[in-house]
Amino acid sequence: MARHVKPLGGFELAAWFFMRISGLILVFLALGHLFITHILNNVENINYEFVSNRWAAPTTGVIWRLWDLTMINLAMLHGFNGLRQVLDEYIVRRSRRVLTHTLIWSAAIFLMGIGTYAIFMFEKDQKYIDQWKAERQQLVEAKLVAPEPLAK
Template sequence: MSTAPEIRAPRTTSATGRIAPQYKRSGGSKSQFEMLAWLFMRLSGVVLVVLIFGHLTVNLLLGQGVHGIDFGFVAGKWADPFWQVWDLAMLWLAMLHGTNGVRTIINDYAERDSVRFWLKMVLFAASAVIVILGTLVIFTFDPCPHGITTGLPDFCPAA
């Protein structure tokens, strides 16, 4: 009669007698931030699919398609507050969704606390700059620039 070999519990001593490697990270927070971030990724992904397909349908399938996209097309679109809010929501959700995804990757692969901290600081700074500049462009865009008389949308006084 043979005896079965002993099966050790995971992360205990290995066959060589050494302790299995484990990450040495600072204590995790006891808040629900990671669960809320996970939930945000799922919900924002669904909303982004709707926003992006709406954006692509209006810009590429309706009207003249890709050949109709020019300054006048964008100016006419952003003259309507609905499209400003639509594009703003798409910008903000895409940036927050992508930033959260890259934050998760940094947490998974950066082993040292200091490296993880600085990578996330660079990520958050870059994301903030892009969101701020994008928001400024959407809301300060002038569809009727002064001094230009050709190629303007029909609603501009100089056209």
């Protein structure tokens, strides 16, 4: 019997289409995210203040939050569905599949939940930033750290 790479119907066909469409969207979202955080910026300069400057920006904040919201949810579904497809090739017994699928979708829903919660509920904590800067200033005055963080 020929092995169909593209499923013939049902959930598996929907998953097949989802993997391809979400993958194409993630090419732009994830590569753009990497380009901004690793090439345009330096990861060593990313901290609470950097994140709050993006998410809590007056006009562009909504765009960053929408970007991250779409990216995190598509990436989690794409990644965990990929893991399910890999494991299904090795785990055939029905009871074991029920177990792995339950674990996989629980983890996916949990991570999508906390990620979505973080993006919606974030509020800039200016008091924390001021306190962090004051502590850093003390270290600068004690000549323990350099006054300026690493330039781009």
